[in-house]
Amino acid sequence: MNRGKFIVIEGMEGAGKSSAISVVEKHLQQHGINYINTREPGGTPLAEQLRNIVKSADFEEVLTQQTELFLMYASRSQLLENRILPALTQGKWVVGDRHDLSSRAYQGGGRQIDDKILAIIADITLQGFKPDLTLYLDISPEIGLSRAKARGKLDRIELEQLDFFHRVRNKYRQLANADKSIVTIDASQTIDKVHHDISSALTHYLDL
Numbered sequence: 659m660n661r662g663k664f665i666v667i668e669g670m671e672g673a674g675k676s677s678a679i680s681v682v683e684k685h686l687q688q689h690g691i692n693y694i695n696t697r698e699p700g701g702t703p704l705a706e707q708l709r710n711i712v713k714s715a716d717f718e719e720v721l722t723q724q725t726e727l728f729l730m731y732a733s734r735s736q737l738l739e740n741r742i743l744p745a746l747t748q749g750k751w752v753v754g755d756r757h758d759l760s761s762r763a764y765q766g767g768g769r770q771i772d773d774k775i776l777a778i779i780a781d782i783t784l785q786g787f788k789p790d791l792t793l794y795l796d797i798s799p800e801i802g803l804s805r806a807k808a809r810g811k812l813d814r815i816e817l818e819q820l821d822f823f824h825r826v827r828n829k830y831r832q833l834a835n836a837d838k839s840i841v842t843i844d845a846s847q848t849i850d851k852v853h854h855d856i857s858s859a860l861t862h863y864l865d866l
Contacts, residue, residue: 662693662746665860666754668763669795670826671816672805673845674852675755678795681853682753685860694745697755699733702740708733715814723769727776730761731783738787757789759833759840764815767829768822791863793856794834795845799823802845 665682667675679695686693700709708729711721734757745752758780765771799820806816834840841859845852 659749662749662751663790664742664746664752664754664757666757666759666789666792667795668756668759668792668830668840669845670797670799670802670823670830672802672809673795673797674805674849675795677849678793678843678852678856679753679755681856682793682860685857686751686753689864691751692749693751693753694741695753695755696737696741698737698757698760699730701733701737705733705736708736713813713815715812715817721814723765723771727761727765727769727771727779730765731779734758734761735783738784743787754789757792758784759792759794759830762833763826763829767832768818768826770825789839791859792834792837792840793859794830794840794842795852796827796831796834796842797845799827 667678667682669675669678683693683695698705699712700706711717712726712729712733742752742754761780762773762776766773766776803816803820803823806812831842834842843852843855843859847855
């Protein structure tokens with residue numbers, strides 16, 4: 659049995675990840691590919707509890723940057739071992755809503771935690787594992803946050819200052835430009851054009 663592939667959708671708030679995931683799913687269905695969905699942080703019962711801690715803006719106690727970082731990787735470890743790796747071994751593809759690139763961008767870029775520290779924690783947690791293909795939806799923080807606000811109440815991370823999100827975007831772009839497995843999609847385009855670019859990237863990947 660052939661090992662499955664791991665495709666990840668990345669991007670800041672309001673970039674259109676949910677819509678992009680639907681395009682990926684439709685593409686896989688058309689090719690008769692069996693797949694599962696995951697999201698980060700979260701994706702398992704325990705990881706979802708960690709997600710609630712990371713996302714909630716209602717705690718009286720301030721969540722430190724270091725705690726946030728470790729919770730992200732603890733959640734990722736649970737998801738990887740209990741859902742992602744078993745599915746890939748069974749030949750299923752995995753469509754992920756975020757993965758390690760998010761931590762590199764948000765905790766590394768946004769929180770300005772040293773890349774060397776992130777690399778050490780990622781090595782312990784992921785042991786070299788990485789997505790086969792990442793589609794990064796690039797959008798300005800101004801546009802993305804306005805879309806996020808229109809959806810409803812913002813979570814703890816979405817309430818960060820604008821400078822934080824500019825650092826996140828810059829780190830995303832830096833990492834995407836340095837990794838051939840990451841395809842950047844201009845998410846500020848019309849939804850039809852965004853979906854076309856996603857489909858083209860998937861078609862190219864499947865034809866390799």
